[in-house]
Amino acid sequence: MAISWRDELAVDAGVIDDDHKHLIEIVNQFTDLVAGSFQRQALLAVARELWEYTHVHFQREEELQRRVQYPFLVAHKHEHEDLMRRLEMILDELYDAGSIHRMQTIGRELAELLKRWLVDHIIHSDRRMRPYVEQMRQHAAQMNRLKKIARPPQTRPAPTRSGPAAAVRSR
Numbered sequence: 001m002a003i004s005w006r007d008e009l010a011v012d013a014g015v016i017d018d019d020h021k022h023l024i025e026i027v028n029q030f031t032d033l034v035a036g037s038f039q040r041q042a043l044l045a046v047a048r049e050l051w052e053y054t055h056v057h058f059q060r061e062e063e064l065q066r067r068v069q070y071p072f073l074v075a076h077k078h079e080h081e082d083l084m085r086r087l088e089m090i091l092d093e094l095y096d097a098g099s100i101h102r103m104q105t106i107g108r109e110l111a112e113l114l115k116r117w118l119v120d121h122i123i124h125s126d127r128r129m130r131p132y133v134e135q136m137r138q139h140a141a142q143m144n145r146l147k148k149i150a151r152p153p154q155t156r157p158a159p160t161r162s163g164p165a166a167a168v169r170s171r
């Protein structure tokens, strides 16, 4: 089932909520694809977008936390790192899957993990940032270097056995 945006998920009525809404859109798109009959390339393309946008969003959130000296920054960063590690492992498995059936099984696991993780993380961790969002908003306005959406370079290598994570890391 798709995730729907609801007030309970609101953090800053700004860049963080925009990021979360976009992430939810990608997760829902991925979930729909896995549930239907999909083309390998289409699923891998959404998986790559998922990886990249999650990475961009975490960077933005952590940068804002640093700028306002958020007291729970270290623990929060650990949660992000933990998800990125799990995401990396599952995405590599997805790239290496030998059949559509196997991709579907891995894809379903990934969709479930993301739905649970994202909602839990927003509600239990991100919402703790609420007292800091006014300060964050001022910094967010100056953070042009973190573009809203990371565009993959034209020269990006085709998916290999090393998966999307390695490709993104090597940029």
Ligand SMILES: [Fe+2]
Binding pocket: 061, 076, 080, 121, 125, 126
């Ligand atoms: Fe977060």
